[in-house]
Amino acid sequence: MYLGDVYTIAVNLAGLPALSQPVGLTTEGLPIGLQLIGKHWQESQLLTTAHLFQQHTDHHLQHSTIAKGDGIMSTATTDNSAVREHAVRKELLVDGYEVVIGIEIHCQLNTESKIFSSAPTDFGHEPNSQASIVDLGLPGVLPVLNAGVVDRALKFGIGVNAELGLFNTFDRKNYFYPDLPKGYQITQMANPIVGEGYIDVVVNEGEKNEYPKRMGITRAHLEEDAGKSVHDAVDGMTGVDLNRAGTPLIEIVSEPDMRSAHEALAYIKAIHQLVTWLGISDAVMAEGSFRCDCNVSVRKPGAELGTRTELKNLNSFRFIERAINREIERQIDILEDGGKVVQATMLYDPERDETRTMRTKEDANDYRYFPDPDLLPVRIEQHTVDAIKAAMPELPVARRARFEEALGLSEYDARILTGSRQIADYFEAVVAEVGQADAKMAGNWVMGDLLGALNKDDKDITHSPYQRQAVGWYA
Template structure:
């Protein structure tokens, strides 16, 4: 499906730096994203993950005689949010169709989907390829459509007993299938696109997009051609559920197709699976075309007409999108492009950072960014914890930063306070930083007389280092600073130490 639209794809200028052995790669991607409603798309059965097999499939999901599907309104709202997020045309009149095929995990013998009139039409998303690297560049990737459909069940293969079971818990789970244009010309562009869509659906709050649980899966259509030639024959790589597997699978398929063509063979359109153990793609079945599925309008579901006031209400609920927030961080808070990009990695992280800035003031946004990106994210990554489970609240971190700003804490002392906050030594109180400073005696020494006495003592006891400094060795000065900080147990104000040392050393 994703290679059907060729006009824009063939109009793209060829980037010679992206060619692989003289071939241009063409990639289109279909993303199946589970929408996070509590019940399924056409029934009241729950959508929770991880329950015992076949305990969450209702009579409607099984398609038993006499039952009728009823559309979940929350699914429509979430799809409209996605459409707005990718600047798409909205299908205010959309219909449901039956996609007919036989598979053991499809109990009805058909899947309810949107073929003729999808809820999301043409749109686009802007991505940054090779983000953070020297060769990064922006790219706009077209989106052909986004349509609602129900998920199928799952085949569970047990190699030990040599049997396959069917788990229908997932049957009827609401999906939006996001179909891209074949606009990607490298694996890096494909990964950038998938990551951008993943970020968007979680940012909008319409999906948890947990790839390991199957709520965000990709089918990648890959073909190769000589520059300027017609689109090549595509092969679809089915059900890829990690960024690493997407990258490896596409790379292997590109190699396979080029080797096949160079050896005088031809690519046969097919659906293929990626085998991570052998790092290769394997044929699954020949690729079906739309007419193989015998689509026809579902007689049990009426067309959906969406009023403009509904669109306006949903639009009013839309959050500031990642790109807009990143630009605002750069312009209003004077953050670097790198800092703004990291801090908008997720909506929760951006919200946390802004909550800290709201407490310390916009003039200290850079300080807040450094601590959120450095100490906080470093500790969370080490513990494999998300910002939503951070043991330090935004107000607690801001409370510590205020003590840096008023010279109560030096950077070194602040790290000790941070460690205590992270260990929850002061509980959930907003003034936890002040409690820790008082309890541990971590207040920075700023008394000029006391610091001067320590400096004079260090100079007297380290004459060799003093002579080295006076002889032009700057490293000796740093050594003297270190001796003063050691004598003060890290509590002396570093700026005052530097100033007094320079004065007393002449």
């Protein structure tokens, strides 16, 4: 079995769980695999081991050399994306079709002022009460970059193991829409602040069929948000609220690595947890500070990529999964009837549980990108990056592993207690009071009595009535 980022459990003739992992190439350019064999009922441990092997062999696969007949060595072009093309989990096929999903996440950064103006970013104020002359695009105004936006973007890049754009620039994306008063959006097309990276997720987490997967991130760039059209605002007419115009966003663009709605949801939840854990966004989906666009296509396994459609502005975990599944069904029905999928922007109607066409999809050249002449390139010094790295919090995966190893918690308990940074901090404060020997008891109290009572009152851990000093005695 030849695996890239997809894990499947094979069973050898002795009935033991086994798994194959690529480790290199032969002189003919064929893959060489290492088979790992575990004991009965140790599939999860086997997957964890394979995941560690993959982390160390990915780089080797990307840069391995092939010996030619004349003894000359040349660099192979095999990369992990090619491995992905051949690694299809059969259980993820839908009516014989492979689903390919890429995701764009628009995450609002939690600065007090906007990305290019001093206007506030608070949510819920009277329409057009928080739009400055810069946000309105009045003649003669000039944008000034908010330094806090840059710091938050760098934090995200470090959190997803990405290349950082120490030299990045801003461009104008030109299009007409009522909520875009300038007629263009300031974004980063040519030189983004965050380059290629990845995030490790667990699909179907907590279920019997859970499995780990590494999701690639193509880039993440800074841009300003547009305003908002408010339908039926005045006497049945549509109004425009520009309070949101100029709000700082980081747009996170994934590789098309997802093969099901479950995988897409796992990726989105992992990004959501990361940005809140890092403290760079509140990511409240109901307020529009964390919005997802899902690019969906289907194809027969091994075929060229199909025509994609984009599901726009999904702002609910529940609706994301349903919308993707409905769009998959729609595209397969079209292909099975002999038709062709048209590239388009789609909207999901939760009441009818269906997707429908909003507009035909534009390509990048339709936006006529060009460098913004009002903004200088951003040069970031290495000492700035080093300072941000030094101040980074322990990330969720590392903290979960520490809870298991140092405190003896089960995988399930560690997962719940690292559901948010606030819960993890609170739990560790309790452990500091009662001692590590009683960490399991402290975890049970936090997960059971405390979180149960808070959930009943629709509150989070930050609203706990118990002070940390008293919590230790109570636990």
